Amino acid sequence: MKVVFFEEVEGTALVGEIKDVKNGFARNFLLPRGLAGPTTRNNLVRAERLAQADAIRQEKLDGEATPVATAIAGAELTFQARVGEQGRLFGSITARDIADRLTELASAAVPDSAIEHRQVQLPQSLRSLGTVDVRVRLTRNVSAEISVTVEPDADSAELSFDEVLAAEDEDGQDPTAEATDDDASEASATSEQAEPVEA
Numbered sequence: 001m002k003v004v005f006f007e008e009v010e011g012t013a014l015v016g017e018i019k020d021v022k023n024g025f026a027r028n029f030l031l032p033r034g035l036a037g038p039t040t041r042n043n044l045v046r047a048e049r050l051a052q053a054d055a056i057r058q059e060k061l062d063g064e065a066t067p068v069a070t071a072i073a074g075a076e077l078t079f080q081a082r083v084g085e086q087g088r089l090f091g092s093i094t095a096r097d098i099a100d101r102l103t104e105l106a107s108a109a110v111p112d113s114a115i116e117h118r119q120v121q122l123p124q125s126l127r128s129l130g131t132v133d134v135r136v137r138l139t140r141n142v143s144a145e146i147s148v149t150v151e152p153d154a155d156s157a158e159l160s161f162d163e164v165l166a167a168e169d170e171d172g173q174d175p176t177a178e179a180t181d182d183d184a185s186e187a188s189a190t191s192e193q194a195e196p197v198e199a
Contacts, residue, residue: 003036004047016051065138071109073144080153092125
């Protein structure tokens with residue numbers, strides 16, 4: 001079915017675009033929610049008007065995001081974490097952790113700026129040592145690349161395998177279980193806020 005979009009549907013279309021979509025997708029999702037409509041003359045005129053307004057709005061958002069992107073671009077964040085014998089973290093570094101650190105960094109250059117965890121393009125929480133490149137998508141058109149390094153904390157540097165086992169016995173559970181719990185809560189938080197990234 002050919003439809004014209006009244007709102008951006010992330011990964012599918014932008015406001016004003018005309019696309020062929022599956023009938024079920026249109027009838028069960030797009031049309032009932034008013035996200036798109038049949039390509040009638042009235043709908044095309046409406047979509048064009050909405051697209052013009054969206055372009056103005058997008059330009060404003062991009063303008064506000066650009067200095068923030070400049071402030072964080074190329075940032076090298078380092079997190080220290082307690083790790084076991086195999087370099088496995090006893091927890092995890094999440095997108096929210098990274099966003100909080102980036103907000104501190106950006107605020108120094110752009111007062112009142114804030115970076116949300118959903119803008120940090122991290123496929124999954126970090127559970128091992130090393131460095132990864134991470135993309136931060138501030139708007140549809142503005143993003144920045146950073147690097148995140150996870151290294152052992154001072155206690156972990158001296159932690160022996162026997163001490164890891166002792167800690168496990170003392171807690172009565174696998175120390176890596178914390179990482180699993182962390183991921184579950186992060187997934188839940190992400191699910192609750194699984195709205196499209198504001199343009």
